[in-house]
Amino acid sequence: MNRYASILNCQKEFFLSDATKSLAWRLDQLDRMERMLRENQQAFCSALYEDFHKPPFEQLFEITVPLGVIDYYRKNLVELMKPQHVAIPKGLEASGNAGVIYKEPYGVTLVIGPFNAPILLLLDPAIAALAAGNTVILKPANTTPKVASLFQALIPKYFSPEAVNVVTGGREEISALLELAFDFIFFTGSSTVAKVVMRAAAERLTPMVLELGGQNPTVVDQTANLDVAADRIAWGHNAISGQWCVAPGYVYVHRSIADEFIGRLKRSLVTMYGEKPQQSPDFARMITERDTQRVSSYILPDKVVHGGNFDIDGRFIEPTILYPSTWDDPAMQQEIFGPVLPVLPYDDLAEVVHIIKRKPKSLAAYIFSKDQAAIDLFLSGVSFGGGCVNQTNLHCWIDSLPFGGVGYSGIGKYYGKAGFDALSNTKALLIGNPDLVLDVFPPYAGKDIAASLSLFA
Structure with a gap:
């Protein structure tokens, strides 16, 4: 049995309980993430320096940007979670029908982060995933071992394992994770590794975002x-x-x-x-x-x-x-x-x-x-x-500007509302008038089909 299956199954069962769909749960996860960053800022900065001499400004950038993302979602979650009423054909609307878009979480989300911004580019997608009501398994870069080790130590202190967990390691660990049936995958890194991730996702038709690069x-x-x-x-x-x-x-x-x-x-x-x-x-x-x-x-x-x-x-x-x-x-x-x-x-x-x-x-x-x-x-x-x-x-x-690539440089966008939307399934519904008689069914002989179809014009 896959050694990480128990982690995924734990999160899957918790997600299926619908606990993650509440506003209170989502805000609690954002609060936990904020506390982890603020209370361990110096430890994160030291780890960045030890891994590759990241200078002070670039260290703090990795802390302040995720904090800004948390602040955005905290202020906007109520609005982002609301069902969105949309325009539908006038005939249907006039006869008591309505079009509504619901945003629902995908489920257990795997977030694979890169080395160059090993805090920021791991946590930004994770924050969007949590805000959208998903559970998260984090995979930090193995080439920044001090940062990865710090995540391994801190995540269990601030999060329940059924909500957020972390797996460290390199190619072998990623391969094992990609064997599992995640509900969503968010990968940031090279196009070469992205092809491996995409092939694995294709086996289960797993939705994903790939944030890559290029010249x-x-x-x-x-x-x-x-x-x-x-x-x-x-x-x-x-x-x-x-x-x-x-x-x-x-x-x-x-x-x-x-x-x-x-x-x-x-x-x-x-x-x-x-x-x-x-x-x-x-x-x-x-x-x-x-x-x-x-x-x-x-x-x-x-x-x-x-x-x-x-x-x-x-x-x-x-x-x-x-x-x-x-x-x-x-x-x-x-x-x-x-x-x-x-x-x-x-x-x-x-x-x-x-x-x-x-x-x-x-x-x-x-x-x-x-x-x-x-x-x-x-x-x-x-x-x-x-x-x-x-x-x-x-x-x-800038959280109002969707961020991501196109084709070779990536698939999908995130940040701000775009991040919430990317980590949410868009469930589109036509809410019918239960008392509307709409007979467009066979046999068609003798029926004014054109009049019925005019409702959709």
Whole structure:
């Protein structure tokens, strides 16, 4: 028997009792989650630093964002849980019928989190799942062992096992979990692992959300505020040492301003991380030596215009700019997920859009411009999950903006109302008038079928 079957069965039986459907139960789970985060903030921050030297701002970000999500659901749950009355054909409505949408929880939800934001990106989906009335089994990333160990210690102190449980480990544990019949799966991570999750889900037709990544395009045109663009791209690409699914993956810069932009980008990097970024308290480490080796292999010495140094044993790669890059370069063949930024010159934005739209659809995309026509061309021509104009990365923490990918970069959206909806089954009902005579049944001879069907017009 599967070693995790008892955990799932315990939660399944509890869910089938309908206890999770009440407002009181959902609010209680949110309160427990908030207490766990607030009472153990320093322990979580220390674990993040021990795992990969995550700097203080990025540590606190992982605590404050889930707290904000909890606050959103606490304030909006009553409204989100209400049955929603919708318009139906006038004839049916006039004859006493009504259309109503109910949101019901799926059941036992498996949440598999990534390493790069191992608290935030594990708990945000879990919070949405609990708010929607689901039970949750958490699977933290095994490459952040201190954070995973902390979850293993804290979850039993704050939650009943039938409501929230945690399983730690790596590939073997994930494989065992995926053998089970979950009611919903929420996975955040790489496209490679997502295919494994999706195949397992397909065996049972399990609904899911996949939050993935990709090479996120960024455009800086000749009208852009270069100081703003340089600062935001430098931070957006190098936060978490580039290990951020929404990080700008490469930059197309108009040839007429390319040299100036690169000069300002260099200045931004030095301002943020100093002349010796390996000594900066604000620059994280790569998650493993293997990933350090992988990303360092993308550095072509003849194209390095800034940085280029790395230390495999120290899991460090210096913020690096490669220019002029082309689509033949190693760094352009896949999501980099590290602090190496290819910059490509361009002359015609329409040609850039033509190229990008033929690549796998990305999780994010960004454009820096003051030209509305150029912005419109980019936004209408390129398909991506979400993004920013004259900004990077921050769109993904605004609860009113649904977050997620498209195709290769993900399936489904969450955050705020979108998260509640994603973790809820939409049960659509036509509430009939019990006294309405509607004879549209055989035999049809002699009946005014058109009059009956006019109710649906």
